[in-house]
Amino acid sequence: MSVFAHLQHAFPDVxxxxxxxxxxxVAHVHRxxxxxxxxxxxxxxxxxxxxLCGVDYLRRDPRFEVVLGLLSHEHVRRLRIRVGVPAxxxxxxxxxxxxxxxxxxxxxxxDLYGIVFSGHPDLTRIVLxxxxxxxxxxxxxxxxxxxxxxxxxxxxx
Amino acid sequence: MSDTPNVVTxxxxxxxxxxxxEQGTATSSTADERREMHDVWVAGSEEPAWMRSYTDExxxxxxxxxxxxxxxxxxxxVVEDDFVYDDPADDDELxxxxxxxxxxxxxxxxxxxxxxxxxxxxxxKPIIGYLHTGMEKTAETLxxxxxxxNVTRMDYLSPMHMELxxxxxxxxxxxxxxxxxxxxxxxxLTELNRVSSHLVWAxxxxxxxxxxxxxxxxxxxxxxxxxxxxxxxxxxxxxNFIRPGGVAADLPDGWExxxxxxxxxxxxxxxxxxxxxxxxxIFRDRTMGVGVITPEECKAxxxxxxxxxxxxxxxxxxxxxxYSGIEKYDFDIPVGKHGDVWDRYLxxxxxxxxxxxxxxxxxxxxxxxDYRTLDRKVTPPPRKRIDESMEALIHHFxxxxxxxxxxxxxxxxxxxxxxxxxxxxxxxxxxxxPWRMHARTPSFNHVQALPTMMTDSLVADIVATIAxxxxxxxxxxx
Numbered sequence: 001m002s003v004f005a006h007l008q009h010a011f012p013d014v015x016x017x018x019x020x021x022x023x024x025x026v027a028h029v030h031r032x033x034x035x036x037x038x039x040x041x042x043x044x045x046x047x048x049x050x051x052l053c054g055v056d057y058l059r060r061d062p063r064f065e066v067v068l069g070l071l072s073h074e075h076v077r078r079l080r081i082r083v084g085v086p087a088x089x090x091x092x093x094x095x096x097x098x099x100x101x102x103x104x105x106x107x108x109x110x111d112l113y114g115i116v117f118s119g120h121p122d123l124t125r126i127v128l129x130x131x132x133x134x135x136x137x138x139x140x141x142x143x144x145x146x147x148x149x150x151x152x153x154x155x156x157x
Numbered sequence: 158m159s160d161t162p163n164v165v166t167x168x169x170x171x172x173x174x175x176x177x178x179e180q181g182t183a184t185s186s187t188a189d190e191r192r193e194m195h196d197v198w199v200a201g202s203e204e205p206a207w208m209r210s211y212t213d214e215x216x217x218x219x220x221x222x223x224x225x226x227x228x229x230x231x232x233x234x235v236v237e238d239d240f241v242y243d244d245p246a247d248d249d250e251l252x253x254x255x256x257x258x259x260x261x262x263x264x265x266x267x268x269x270x271x272x273x274x275x276x277x278x279x280x281x282k283p284i285i286g287y288l289h290t291g292m293e294k295t296a297e298t299l300x301x302x303x304x305x306x307n308v309t310r311m312d313y314l315s316p317m318h319m320e321l322x323x324x325x326x327x328x329x330x331x332x333x334x335x336x337x338x339x340x341x342x343x344x345x346l347t348e349l350n351r352v353s354s355h356l357v358w359a360x361x362x363x364x365x366x367x368x369x370x371x372x373x374x375x376x377x378x379x380x381x382x383x384x385x386x387x388x389x390x391x392x393x394x395x396x397n398f399i400r401p402g403g404v405a406a407d408l409p410d411g412w413e414x415x416x417x418x419x420x421x422x423x424x425x426x427x428x429x430x431x432x433x434x435x436x437x438x439i440f441r442d443r444t445m446g447v448g449v450i451t452p453e454e455c456k457a458x459x460x461x462x463x464x465x466x467x468x469x470x471x472x473x474x475x476x477x478x479x480y481s482g483i484e485k486y487d488f489d490i491p492v493g494k495h496g497d498v499w500d501r502y503l504x505x506x507x508x509x510x511x512x513x514x515x516x517x518x519x520x521x522x523x524x525x526x527d528y529r530t531l532d533r534k535v536t537p538p539p540r541k542r543i544d545e546s547m548e549a550l551i552h553h554f555x556x557x558x559x560x561x562x563x564x565x566x567x568x569x570x571x572x573x574x575x576x577x578x579x580x581x582x583x584x585x586x587x588x589x590x591p592w593r594m595h596a597r598t599p600s601f602n603h604v605q606a607l608p609t610m611m612t613d614s615l616v617a618d619i620v621a622t623i624a625x626x627x628x629x630x631x632x633x634x635x
Binding site: 019020024047048049050051053055056057067069071073076078080099100101103104105112125126127128129136137143 | 606
């Protein structure tokens with residue numbers, strides 16, 4: 001954890017853990033510190049944007065989570081940042097100012113989970129049509145089914 | 158012209174952020190001269206002599222329009238999203254052009270919203286989602302057993318890598334060890350898949366730049382690999398062969414003969430492509446200095462794989478975080494210098510050769526033993542055992558009806574796909590189906606980086622840049 005010593009010192013509230021194997025380091029960051037933490041991590045060598053996605057934990061509080069993956073070519077380490085987002089106020093600062101690569105990923109998380117990234121330059125739906133209703137990757141959004149009617153089927157008449 | 162002057166190869170034991178070493182510039186070809194001119198042009202110090210003699214007036218106007226801020230942007234010291242920029246030009250003068258989603262050189266259903274100032278692109282906005290099929294939602298309704306059939310359809314040009322990324326993620330949660338033979342088969346198939354994917358890229362890159370016969374050459378050579386895949390897995394694409402726990406079946410008898418044929422035919426084809434492209438003035442003119450992206454921009458935009466390596470980033474996940482025992486094989490990572498379309502061409506050509514080198518080593522050192530783990534909670538028992546053992550029958554029945562349970566937890570596993578970093582983020586709640594499966598696909602980042610590569614270049618460079626990014630729209634939209 002020596003790579004993170006500086007970050008741990010600067011952010012004493014942030015909880016660090018290592019899961020599964022030594023390559024997966026996770027930092028649990030509060031929403032208020034998120035932007036500062038990401039900027040500090042970038043300055044500490046984690047300067048490659050890898051991944052950002054939302055997760056819906058439905059019955060947990062906070063319900064949503066934004067998971068950001070950063071990579072350091074210098075330390076040959078990955079850092080995963082998990083930030084809880086409450087369902088009542090699904091807002092989180094956008095990190096497009098720090099990592100422009102987060103642009104599409106934040107739009108995707110907004111599109112599929114309805115998490116609002118404040119300060120995002122162009123927060124619109126990305127993979128779904130603009131007029132789509134709801135946010136499909138939420139756990140309370142049903143998969144649903146569309147009845148298919150075949151011409152030859154006797155039921156179709 | 159079989160040498161690759163702008164690409165250095167070397168072992169990548171300790172990746173650093175230093176710029177690549179100045180090696181391999183032994184030739185004093187016109188390419189290098191042209192490059193120096195290009196560098197001068199980017200720096201904007203003064204108008205070089207060649208511009209007066211070789212370019213039209215429109216290009217010189219663009220040069221004059223370069224201000225300090227845009228030069229800083231071009232050189233990568235300021236990393237910004239280009240398409241959200243306020244443009245200094247009057248909007249009335251910009252022509253809006255829509256390219257795609259049915260344009261043949263967008264490699265699928267990518268749509269580009271272009272704002273043109275004459276022949277110059279001022280703003281680009283990629284619009285995606287035309288191939289979105291909700292695979293991440295589907296994954297939550299499928300068991301881990303069925304999951305690999307779902308992910309293999311994301312990146313349809315490198316299905317083996319999608320399956321491997323998914324399998325490695327599930328295995329890291331399960332904590333199962335894969336026997337050596339299973340790992341070697343995985344390396345063999347993924348490296349062959351890298352070659353076949355790069356051959357499709359070579360075919361489409363050639364076609365997009367006017368070398369129409371390249372499409373036939375590339376697909377012809379890819380056919381040898383697809384026939385091998387068909388022999389091994391039963392399918393040419395979407396194999397569902399690499400599964401959590403190992404691979405679906407052992408290699409068929411006589412597989413070495415097919416590999417030997419591939420190792421003869423594909424390098425022959427590659428040397429033909431090099432003959433076609435390396436000295437071709439049209440190809441060189443249309444690729445050198447086009448679609449440039451700097452290492453800083455690559456990092457900030459999450460651009461990975463051959464595009465990042467062409468910009469000079471010495472980074473390959475196979476070397477940095479080895480998986481499936483790939484560290485046992487000897488191979489080099491090609492690294493470019495200029496980050497333009499030409500360097501990406503050189504890097505990918507070299508990657509084909511290096512992958513074939515790995516394939517040769519795997520063939521020579523293929524270990525014997527099991528091709529999948531013997532953990533009966535994960536892999537189904539052999540057919541024979543079902544007739545003799547009640548236990549085996551129960552395992553078989555449980556595996557194919559309800560699947561296996563995966564311990565609660567979350568994992569992110571990344572591999573080096575032909576396009577770049579392919580990550581799989583899986584959250585398990587301890588049941589048979591993933592609570593959340595997110596695929597971090599490289600093409601998504603590369604489509605996002607298109608504005609950075611294209612802004613202030615000419616309309617004709619669009620197809621060259623898209624082709625060099627090698628986006629697979631199934632990979633982008635998922």
